[in-house]
Amino acid sequence: xxxxxxxxxxxxxxxxxxxxxxxxxxxxxxxxxxxxxxxxxxxxxxxxxxxxxxxxxxxxxxxxxxxxxxxxxxxxxxxxxxxxxxxxxxxxxxxxxxxxxxxxxxxxxxxxxxxxxxxxxxxxxxxxxxxxxxxxxxxxxxxxxxxxxxxxxxxxxxxxxxxxxxxxxxxxxxxxxxxxxxxxxxxxxxxxxxxxxxxxxxxxxxxxxxxxxxxxxxxxxxxxxxxxxxxxxxxxxxxxxxxxxxxxxxxxxxxxxxxxxxxxxxxxxxxxxxxxxxxxxxxxxxxxxxxxxxxxxxxxxxxxxxxxxxxxxxxxxxxxxxxxxxxxxxxxxxxxxxxxx
Numbered sequence: 001x002x003x004x005x006x007x008x009x010x011x012x013x014x015x016x017x018x019x020x021x022x023x024x025x026x027x028x029x030x031x032x033x034x035x036x037x038x039x040x041x042x043x044x045x046x047x048x049x050x051x052x053x054x055x056x057x058x059x060x061x062x063x064x065x066x067x068x069x070x071x072x073x074x075x076x077x078x079x080x081x082x083x084x085x086x087x088x089x090x091x092x093x094x095x096x097x098x099x100x101x102x103x104x105x106x107x108x109x110x111x112x113x114x115x116x117x118x119x120x121x122x123x124x125x126x127x128x129x130x131x132x133x134x135x136x137x138x139x140x141x142x143x144x145x146x147x148x149x150x151x152x153x154x155x156x157x158x159x160x161x162x163x164x165x166x167x168x169x170x171x172x173x174x175x176x177x178x179x180x181x182x183x184x185x186x187x188x189x190x191x192x193x194x195x196x197x198x199x200x201x202x203x204x205x206x207x208x209x210x211x212x213x214x215x216x217x218x219x220x221x222x223x224x225x226x227x228x229x230x231x232x233x234x235x236x237x238x239x240x241x242x243x244x245x246x247x248x249x250x251x252x253x254x255x256x257x258x259x260x261x262x263x264x265x266x267x268x269x270x271x272x273x274x275x276x277x278x279x280x281x282x283x284x285x286x287x288x289x290x291x292x293x294x295x296x297x298x299x300x301x302x303x304x305x306x307x308x309x310x311x312x313x314x315x316x317x318x319x320x321x322x323x324x325x326x327x328x329x330x331x332x333x334x335x336x337x338x339x340x341x
Contacts, residue, residue, distance in 0.1 A: 025058040026233045031073050031082035032064040033218060036263040038275030039187070042109060043083065044258035046244025055236035061262075068141055071221065074103040080226045081237060083109070085143050086216045086323075087308050093323050094314030103221040105324045107238050108296060109245075110217025111288035112209035114281065115144030117151070118189050119181035119204045120174065126204060128155035128211050137163040137179035138170060144183030144208065147215060149311045154212030171196055187277040191270060207281065215304045216296070217282050227325065234328045242294070242330050246337040249284060252276050284338045293335045296324055 032040055043061050046052050052059040064070050067085035071092045074082045082103065089105050096102065117136070119125040125134065128151070138145035145162070152158065163179050171192040174182050182189060186207055193203055208215070220241065222234050248255040252275045260266045282288075291297050305318035329335065 025053070025056055026230065026236075028052075028057050028059045028081055028233065028237060029079045030059055030061045031070045031079040032061060033067045033070050033083045033085070034065070034188075035063050036259050036266065037188075038252075038256065038259065038271035038273070039278045040262075041248050041252070041255040041259050041275055042245050043241070044262055045248050045255045046240045048258040048261065049244060049247065051240035051243040052237065055240045057233065057236055057240065059237070059240075066141060067143065067218070071103050074221055074223050075099055075101050077101055077223065077225065079223075081220065081222045081234075083218055084221055085113075086219045086304070087113075087143060087147060087312070089219065089221060090305055090308045090318040090323055091312050091314060094309060094312075094316045094318045097316055097319075101224050102322065103223055104227060104322070105219040105296075106222050106227075106234055106326070106328050107220040107241070107294045108216055108288075109220060109294070110278075110282040111291065111293075112207075112282045112285050113143065113147065113213065113215045113217040114185040114187060114278065115142075115147060115183060115213075115217075116186045116189075116205050116207040117144070117148075117181050117183055118174070118186075118193070118206070120198065121202050121204055123180050123204075125181060128157055128206055131155075131157045131160060131181060133159045134180040135161045135163060136181050136183065137165060137173055138183040139167050140164050142167075142183055144185070146312065147208065147213065147307075148183060150215070150307050151208055151211060151213050186281055187274050190277070191274055195270075209282075209285065209287070214287070214300055215307065216301070222328075227328075231328065235330075238294075238328055239330050239334065242334055242337065245293075248275070249279055249337060249339065252279060289338050289340070292332070293338050294329055295335070296326060 047059055047061055067088040070082040070084040071088050073079045086105055089103055093102055170182050171189055173179050175196045253272050256268055256272045301320055305320045309317045
Protein backbone atom coordinates (compact mmCIF):
# COMPACT_ATOMS: atom_id res chain seq x y z
CA UNK A 1 0.00 0.00 0.00
CA UNK A 2 2.79 2.37 0.97
CA UNK A 3 4.74 1.48 -2.18
CA UNK A 4 1.67 2.14 -4.34
CA UNK A 5 1.18 5.51 -2.65
CA UNK A 6 4.83 6.38 -3.24
CA UNK A 7 4.59 5.47 -6.93
CA UNK A 8 1.43 7.55 -7.34
CA UNK A 9 3.03 10.48 -5.55
CA UNK A 10 6.15 10.20 -7.71
CA UNK A 11 4.06 10.05 -10.89
CA UNK A 12 2.07 13.08 -9.78
CA UNK A 13 5.26 14.99 -8.99
CA UNK A 14 6.71 14.09 -12.39
CA UNK A 15 3.53 15.22 -14.13
CA UNK A 16 3.62 18.52 -12.27
CA UNK A 17 7.28 18.97 -13.16
CA UNK A 18 6.58 18.33 -16.86
CA UNK A 19 3.59 20.64 -16.79
CA UNK A 20 5.65 23.35 -15.16
CA UNK A 21 8.41 22.92 -17.72
CA UNK A 22 5.88 23.13 -20.54
CA UNK A 23 4.29 26.20 -18.99
CA UNK A 24 7.70 27.81 -18.78
CA UNK A 25 8.06 27.74 -22.59
CA UNK A 26 7.65 31.25 -23.95
CA UNK A 27 5.01 31.34 -26.71
CA UNK A 28 6.11 33.05 -29.94
CA UNK A 29 3.69 33.63 -32.81
CA UNK A 30 5.66 33.86 -36.05
CA UNK A 31 4.29 35.19 -39.35
CA UNK A 32 5.84 33.99 -42.62
CA UNK A 33 5.90 36.23 -45.68
CA UNK A 34 4.26 33.65 -47.92
CA UNK A 35 2.74 30.21 -48.19
CA UNK A 36 4.28 26.94 -47.01
CA UNK A 37 6.70 26.60 -49.90
CA UNK A 38 10.31 25.39 -49.98
CA UNK A 39 11.93 28.41 -48.24
CA UNK A 40 9.52 28.02 -45.31
CA UNK A 41 11.71 25.08 -44.30
CA UNK A 42 14.07 27.59 -42.68
CA UNK A 43 11.44 28.15 -39.98
CA UNK A 44 9.57 24.85 -39.96
CA UNK A 45 12.76 22.78 -39.57
CA UNK A 46 13.74 24.21 -36.16
CA UNK A 47 10.16 23.64 -35.00
CA UNK A 48 10.12 20.04 -36.24
CA UNK A 49 13.58 19.25 -34.87
CA UNK A 50 12.93 20.80 -31.48
CA UNK A 51 15.54 23.56 -31.71
CA UNK A 52 13.13 26.23 -30.52
CA UNK A 53 11.81 23.89 -27.83
CA UNK A 54 15.35 23.32 -26.58
CA UNK A 55 15.63 27.09 -26.12
CA UNK A 56 12.46 27.17 -24.03
CA UNK A 57 10.25 28.56 -26.79
CA UNK A 58 6.88 27.38 -28.05
CA UNK A 59 6.94 28.72 -31.62
CA UNK A 60 3.87 28.79 -33.86
CA UNK A 61 4.67 29.41 -37.53
CA UNK A 62 1.82 30.57 -39.79
CA UNK A 63 1.68 31.03 -43.56
CA UNK A 64 1.54 34.61 -44.86
CA UNK A 65 0.32 36.66 -47.78
CA UNK A 66 3.23 39.01 -48.47
CA UNK A 67 5.91 40.98 -46.65
CA UNK A 68 3.64 43.98 -46.16
CA UNK A 69 1.13 41.82 -44.33
CA UNK A 70 3.82 40.30 -42.13
CA UNK A 71 5.06 43.77 -41.14
CA UNK A 72 1.53 44.97 -40.37
CA UNK A 73 0.67 41.92 -38.27
CA UNK A 74 3.80 42.21 -36.16
CA UNK A 75 3.20 45.95 -35.78
CA UNK A 76 -0.38 45.32 -34.65
CA UNK A 77 0.76 42.85 -31.99
CA UNK A 78 -1.08 39.94 -33.61
CA UNK A 79 2.32 38.29 -34.10
CA UNK A 80 5.49 38.58 -32.04
CA UNK A 81 7.96 37.97 -34.86
CA UNK A 82 7.92 37.50 -38.61
CA UNK A 83 9.73 37.23 -41.91
CA UNK A 84 9.61 40.16 -44.32
CA UNK A 85 11.43 42.09 -47.00
CA UNK A 86 13.72 44.66 -45.37
CA UNK A 87 12.47 47.33 -47.78
CA UNK A 88 8.93 46.78 -46.46
CA UNK A 89 10.21 47.21 -42.90
CA UNK A 90 12.01 50.41 -43.88
CA UNK A 91 8.92 51.74 -45.62
CA UNK A 92 6.78 51.11 -42.53
CA UNK A 93 9.20 52.95 -40.24
CA UNK A 94 9.44 55.95 -42.55
CA UNK A 95 5.68 56.18 -43.10
CA UNK A 96 4.64 55.45 -39.50
CA UNK A 97 7.15 57.28 -37.29
CA UNK A 98 4.73 57.40 -34.37
CA UNK A 99 3.66 53.74 -34.46
CA UNK A 100 4.16 52.36 -30.92
CA UNK A 101 5.16 48.83 -31.91
CA UNK A 102 7.34 49.14 -35.00
CA UNK A 103 8.87 45.83 -36.18
CA UNK A 104 12.66 45.73 -35.97
CA UNK A 105 14.95 43.66 -38.23
CA UNK A 106 17.11 41.39 -36.05
CA UNK A 107 18.67 38.95 -38.55
CA UNK A 108 19.26 38.84 -42.30
CA UNK A 109 18.25 35.61 -44.04
CA UNK A 110 18.15 36.67 -47.71
CA UNK A 111 21.36 38.67 -48.04
CA UNK A 112 20.31 39.76 -51.53
CA UNK A 113 16.88 40.70 -52.77
CA UNK A 114 15.33 37.68 -54.55
CA UNK A 115 13.78 40.06 -57.09
CA UNK A 116 14.58 39.75 -60.76
CA UNK A 117 13.19 40.63 -64.16
CA UNK A 118 12.19 37.59 -66.17
CA UNK A 119 11.34 37.37 -69.85
CA UNK A 120 11.00 34.65 -72.46
CA UNK A 121 13.92 34.42 -74.88
CA UNK A 122 11.57 34.61 -77.82
CA UNK A 123 10.75 38.19 -76.78
CA UNK A 124 14.21 39.26 -77.89
CA UNK A 125 15.06 40.58 -74.44
CA UNK A 126 18.60 39.56 -73.55
CA UNK A 127 19.93 42.34 -71.33
CA UNK A 128 18.59 45.03 -69.04
CA UNK A 129 18.96 47.61 -71.85
CA UNK A 130 16.45 45.65 -73.94
CA UNK A 131 13.69 46.44 -71.41
CA UNK A 132 13.39 50.07 -72.54
CA UNK A 133 10.04 50.66 -74.19
CA UNK A 134 8.69 47.26 -73.11
CA UNK A 135 5.54 46.30 -71.20
CA UNK A 136 6.27 44.85 -67.77
CA UNK A 137 3.83 43.18 -65.42
CA UNK A 138 3.60 42.48 -61.68
CA UNK A 139 1.20 42.95 -58.76
CA UNK A 140 1.32 46.54 -57.47
CA UNK A 141 2.82 45.43 -54.14
CA UNK A 142 5.54 43.23 -55.70
CA UNK A 143 8.94 44.01 -54.17
CA UNK A 144 10.68 43.87 -57.54
CA UNK A 145 8.20 46.26 -59.09
CA UNK A 146 8.51 48.73 -56.24
CA UNK A 147 12.31 48.62 -56.45
CA UNK A 148 12.40 48.64 -60.26
CA UNK A 149 13.32 52.36 -60.46
CA UNK A 150 16.61 51.47 -58.71
CA UNK A 151 17.22 48.69 -61.25
CA UNK A 152 16.25 51.02 -64.09
CA UNK A 153 18.59 53.80 -62.93
CA UNK A 154 21.51 51.40 -62.52
CA UNK A 155 20.99 50.03 -66.04
CA UNK A 156 19.69 53.11 -67.90
CA UNK A 157 16.28 51.59 -68.59
CA UNK A 158 13.52 54.00 -69.54
CA UNK A 159 9.99 54.27 -70.92
CA UNK A 160 8.57 51.14 -69.31
CA UNK A 161 4.80 50.56 -69.18
CA UNK A 162 3.36 48.57 -66.27
CA UNK A 163 0.42 46.15 -66.22
CA UNK A 164 -1.00 45.12 -62.83
CA UNK A 165 -2.52 41.76 -61.98
CA UNK A 166 -3.14 39.39 -59.10
CA UNK A 167 -0.14 37.17 -58.27
CA UNK A 168 -1.52 33.93 -59.79
CA UNK A 169 -1.87 35.63 -63.20
CA UNK A 170 1.64 37.07 -63.43
CA UNK A 171 3.40 34.15 -65.12
CA UNK A 172 0.30 33.20 -67.13
CA UNK A 173 0.18 36.64 -68.74
CA UNK A 174 3.87 36.41 -69.63
CA UNK A 175 3.38 33.01 -71.27
CA UNK A 176 0.34 34.31 -73.20
CA UNK A 177 2.37 37.25 -74.49
CA UNK A 178 0.20 39.89 -72.80
CA UNK A 179 3.36 41.43 -71.36
CA UNK A 180 7.03 41.36 -72.34
CA UNK A 181 8.57 40.72 -68.93
CA UNK A 182 7.70 40.36 -65.25
CA UNK A 183 9.28 41.17 -61.92
CA UNK A 184 9.17 38.67 -59.09
CA UNK A 185 11.20 36.48 -56.78
CA UNK A 186 13.44 34.30 -58.95
CA UNK A 187 12.73 31.11 -57.02
CA UNK A 188 8.99 31.73 -57.25
CA UNK A 189 8.37 32.95 -60.79
CA UNK A 190 10.95 30.75 -62.53
CA UNK A 191 9.33 27.58 -61.21
CA UNK A 192 5.85 28.96 -61.84
CA UNK A 193 6.80 29.50 -65.48
CA UNK A 194 8.05 25.94 -65.69
CA UNK A 195 4.73 24.73 -64.28
CA UNK A 196 3.08 26.52 -67.22
CA UNK A 197 5.12 24.58 -69.73
CA UNK A 198 8.12 26.90 -70.19
CA UNK A 199 11.56 25.29 -70.18
CA UNK A 200 14.11 26.93 -67.86
CA UNK A 201 16.54 27.44 -70.74
CA UNK A 202 13.90 29.52 -72.52
CA UNK A 203 13.73 32.10 -69.72
CA UNK A 204 15.97 35.16 -69.40
CA UNK A 205 16.58 35.95 -65.72
CA UNK A 206 18.02 39.36 -64.81
CA UNK A 207 18.64 39.12 -61.08
CA UNK A 208 18.69 42.50 -59.37
CA UNK A 209 21.77 41.59 -57.36
CA UNK A 210 23.69 40.96 -60.59
CA UNK A 211 22.57 44.27 -62.11
CA UNK A 212 23.69 46.82 -59.55
CA UNK A 213 20.86 46.52 -57.02
CA UNK A 214 22.54 45.50 -53.75
CA UNK A 215 19.43 45.69 -51.58
CA UNK A 216 18.99 43.20 -48.77
CA UNK A 217 16.09 40.78 -49.05
CA UNK A 218 14.09 39.14 -46.30
CA UNK A 219 14.91 39.52 -42.63
CA UNK A 220 13.58 38.18 -39.36
CA UNK A 221 11.64 40.90 -37.56
CA UNK A 222 10.60 41.24 -33.93
CA UNK A 223 8.06 43.58 -32.42
CA UNK A 224 9.31 46.49 -30.34
CA UNK A 225 7.15 45.16 -27.52
CA UNK A 226 8.86 41.76 -27.50
CA UNK A 227 12.31 43.36 -27.67
CA UNK A 228 11.52 45.58 -24.70
CA UNK A 229 9.71 43.02 -22.57
CA UNK A 230 11.59 39.81 -23.36
CA UNK A 231 14.84 40.41 -25.25
CA UNK A 232 16.11 36.98 -24.21
CA UNK A 233 13.28 35.37 -26.20
CA UNK A 234 14.59 37.08 -29.33
CA UNK A 235 18.09 35.75 -28.66
CA UNK A 236 16.74 32.26 -28.08
CA UNK A 237 14.69 32.38 -31.27
CA UNK A 238 17.70 33.37 -33.36
CA UNK A 239 19.84 30.64 -31.79
CA UNK A 240 17.23 27.98 -32.51
CA UNK A 241 16.65 29.33 -35.99
CA UNK A 242 20.37 29.30 -36.82
CA UNK A 243 20.70 25.65 -35.80
CA UNK A 244 17.82 24.75 -38.09
CA UNK A 245 19.12 26.93 -40.94
CA UNK A 246 22.44 25.11 -40.86
CA UNK A 247 20.61 21.81 -41.35
CA UNK A 248 18.43 23.22 -44.13
CA UNK A 249 21.42 24.54 -46.07
CA UNK A 250 23.33 21.28 -45.64
CA UNK A 251 20.44 18.97 -46.62
CA UNK A 252 17.56 20.83 -48.33
CA UNK A 253 15.92 17.59 -49.52
CA UNK A 254 15.59 16.35 -45.94
CA UNK A 255 14.28 19.69 -44.67
CA UNK A 256 11.33 19.67 -47.09
CA UNK A 257 9.75 17.01 -44.87
CA UNK A 258 8.98 19.76 -42.35
CA UNK A 259 7.13 21.72 -45.05
CA UNK A 260 5.24 18.64 -46.22
CA UNK A 261 4.14 18.02 -42.64
CA UNK A 262 2.46 21.44 -42.56
CA UNK A 263 0.91 21.24 -46.03
CA UNK A 264 0.16 17.74 -47.28
CA UNK A 265 -0.38 18.78 -50.91
CA UNK A 266 3.14 20.20 -51.27
CA UNK A 267 4.95 18.96 -54.37
CA UNK A 268 8.13 17.67 -52.72
CA UNK A 269 10.44 17.63 -55.79
CA UNK A 270 9.28 21.10 -56.86
CA UNK A 271 9.62 22.64 -53.42
CA UNK A 272 13.02 21.01 -52.91
CA UNK A 273 14.20 22.73 -56.09
CA UNK A 274 12.64 26.02 -54.96
CA UNK A 275 14.45 25.80 -51.63
CA UNK A 276 17.78 24.96 -53.31
CA UNK A 277 17.34 27.88 -55.71
CA UNK A 278 16.67 30.23 -52.80
CA UNK A 279 19.77 28.99 -50.98
CA UNK A 280 21.96 29.37 -54.06
CA UNK A 281 20.74 32.83 -55.08
CA UNK A 282 20.06 34.77 -51.88
CA UNK A 283 21.13 32.81 -48.78
CA UNK A 284 24.56 31.43 -49.66
CA UNK A 285 25.39 34.23 -52.10
CA UNK A 286 28.84 35.81 -52.55
CA UNK A 287 27.65 38.87 -50.59
CA UNK A 288 26.40 36.67 -47.75
CA UNK A 289 29.69 34.81 -47.53
CA UNK A 290 31.60 38.10 -47.53
CA UNK A 291 29.47 39.74 -44.82
CA UNK A 292 28.59 36.69 -42.75
CA UNK A 293 25.24 34.95 -42.39
CA UNK A 294 22.62 36.99 -40.58
CA UNK A 295 24.60 40.21 -40.53
CA UNK A 296 24.39 43.70 -42.04
CA UNK A 297 27.02 45.86 -43.70
CA UNK A 298 26.46 49.40 -42.38
CA UNK A 299 27.32 51.27 -45.58
CA UNK A 300 25.21 48.95 -47.72
CA UNK A 301 22.35 49.35 -45.25
CA UNK A 302 22.64 53.14 -45.42
CA UNK A 303 22.57 53.08 -49.23
CA UNK A 304 19.49 50.87 -49.24
CA UNK A 305 17.74 53.16 -46.75
CA UNK A 306 18.43 56.15 -48.99
CA UNK A 307 17.19 54.30 -52.08
CA UNK A 308 13.98 53.17 -50.36
CA UNK A 309 13.34 56.69 -49.09
CA UNK A 310 13.64 58.08 -52.62
CA UNK A 311 11.96 55.37 -54.68
CA UNK A 312 9.15 54.58 -52.24
CA UNK A 313 8.54 58.32 -51.67
CA UNK A 314 8.24 57.81 -47.91
CA UNK A 315 6.89 60.50 -45.57
CA UNK A 316 10.22 60.67 -43.79
CA UNK A 317 13.71 59.41 -44.57
CA UNK A 318 14.25 55.82 -43.45
CA UNK A 319 15.72 55.87 -39.90
CA UNK A 320 18.35 53.13 -40.08
CA UNK A 321 19.09 53.39 -36.36
CA UNK A 322 15.62 52.07 -35.47
CA UNK A 323 15.11 49.65 -38.37
CA UNK A 324 17.97 47.29 -37.47
CA UNK A 325 19.18 45.82 -34.18
CA UNK A 326 21.95 43.24 -34.48
CA UNK A 327 22.56 42.84 -30.76
CA UNK A 328 20.51 39.64 -30.53
CA UNK A 329 22.52 37.68 -33.09
CA UNK A 330 24.19 34.41 -32.03
CA UNK A 331 27.96 34.23 -31.73
CA UNK A 332 30.17 34.45 -34.83
CA UNK A 333 30.97 30.76 -34.44
CA UNK A 334 27.28 29.83 -34.38
CA UNK A 335 26.61 31.99 -37.46
CA UNK A 336 29.34 30.29 -39.47
CA UNK A 337 26.90 28.02 -41.34
CA UNK A 338 27.49 28.86 -45.02
CA UNK A 339 29.42 26.28 -47.07
CA UNK A 340 32.37 27.74 -48.93
CA UNK A 341 32.11 27.59 -52.71
